[in-house]
Amino acid sequence: MSRQMHAFENKEALSRATCLAFIALARQTIEERGLFRVALSGGSTPQQLYEMLAETSLPWDRIHWFWGDERCVPHDHADSNYRMVREALLDPIGAADDTVFPVPVDVDDPAATAQRYEATLREQFAGQDAPQWDLALQGMGDDAHTASLFPETQAINETDRWFVENWVPKFDAHRFTLTAPAINSARNIWFLVSGVNKRKALDSVWNGPSQPAQVPSQLICPDHEGLVWWITHDVLT
Numbered sequence: 001m002s003r004q005m006h007a008f009e010n011k012e013a014l015s016r017a018t019c020l021a022f023i024a025l026a027r028q029t030i031e032e033r034g035l036f037r038v039a040l041s042g043g044s045t046p047q048q049l050y051e052m053l054a055e056t057s058l059p060w061d062r063i064h065w066f067w068g069d070e071r072c073v074p075h076d077h078a079d080s081n082y083r084m085v086r087e088a089l090l091d092p093i094g095a096a097d098d099t100v101f102p103v104p105v106d107v108d109d110p111a112a113t114a115q116r117y118e119a120t121l122r123e124q125f126a127g128q129d130a131p132q133w134d135l136a137l138q139g140m141g142d143d144a145h146t147a148s149l150f151p152e153t154q155a156i157n158e159t160d161r162w163f164v165e166n167w168v169p170k171f172d173a174h175r176f177t178l179t180a181p182a183i184n185s186a187r188n189i190w191f192l193v194s195g196v197n198k199r200k201a202l203d204s205v206w207n208g209p210s211q212p213a214q215v216p217s218q219l220i221c222p223d224h225e226g227l228v229w230w231i232t233h234d235v236l237t
């Protein structure tokens with residue numbers, strides 16, 4: 001597995017660079033295959049990227065938006081990744097409903113929610129062994145989780161399903177997440193990581209012993225060239 005790392009002075013520079021790279025990749029992909037399918041990360045780091053993308057001009061009708069993970073909350077909840085992306089990007093660009101594929105959260109039935117989204121993904125990526133995203137955007141927590149693959153949780157062991165519910169003891173709540181195989185199948189996987197609080201986690205992912213149960217971001221190791229880490233200098237030891 002080859003992996004690249006680009007380091008930037010601050011989050012604005014990181015967001016601007018990833019925005020330019022996103023535009024280039026999307027244009028090239030749409031030219032070659034007519035459609036660009038991206039699995040979005042939640043959390044706070046990518047929000048500025050989404051806001052910058054909203055100020056650009058792309059063939060939005062040829063971009064399909066999916067979520068790599070979601071919280072077990074209604075779409076209008078402050079913690080919803082869907083709400084964050086809608087406000088930062090999808091509403092400003094006027095994304096058409098048929099290009100947006102949110103996780104259909106039913107807070108009373110997490111299992112059914114995950115099954116329904118899995119069915120959506122298998123429909124959208126029909127005939128594939130795993131969803132071949134053109135781009136999967138990943139964040140990383142200070143515990144080295146990515147998406148909602150948290151240390152010592154059930155979802156990190158899932159290898160057949162593409163999308164699952166995951167009980168996360170630290171939040172005493174369910175989350176929803178792509179499984180590692182359903183992320184590794186992406187043509188391009190970009191981690192966006194910023195903040196001194198991520199330093200230890202990044203070091204454990206890059207330089208530590210292989211222990212994915214405790215360092216879930218180590219599960220993201222595609223067998224191709226497309227893994228790129230976009231980080232700020234403060235994350236480097």
Ligand SMILES: O=C(O)[C@H](O)[C@@H](O)[C@H](O)[C@H](O)COP(=O)(O)O
Nearest residue numbers: 042043044045139140141146147
């Ligand atoms: O739903 C989420 O929260 C994310 O998908 C999660 O995996 C996030 O990327 C990390 O927790 C980093 O979050 P920050 O970018 O807020 O540090």
